[in-house]
Amino acid sequence: MITTDNTQYHQNEGEVVSNRFEKLSIKVSNDIEIPVNQHVIPTGVVAKVYGDYRNQLSITADGITVIPAKG
Structure with a gap:
């Protein structure tokens, strides 16, 4: 999941664009x-x-x- 999106998007006035909280699939070789x-x-x-x-x-x-989890 994307937790931070600092991309500067070209957007129309009043429009909010972000990929924050989008889920991703990552293929790992092992x-x-x-x-x-x-x-x-x-x-x-x-x-x-x-x-x-x-x-x-x-x-x-x-x-x-x-x-590692903090705590």
């Missing part, structure tokens, strides 16, 4: 176990935009780093 409700950082990321209207996104990663 099997991994991720505990529920953990924050992760993908490593070795490659993203490709494709499709007739360039509106499709493919994301792959070499690995995933789990961020």
Whole structure:
């Protein structure tokens, strides 16, 4: 899920545009176990935009780093 979107979008007056809270699928090259409700950082990321209207996104990663919970 995208938690921060700092992209400067060209938008019409009064329009709000953001990808915040959009879900993403990331394909990882090996099997991994991720505990529920953990924050992760993908490593070795490659993203490709494709499709007739360039509106499709493919994301792959070499690995995933789990961020330890604070507490």
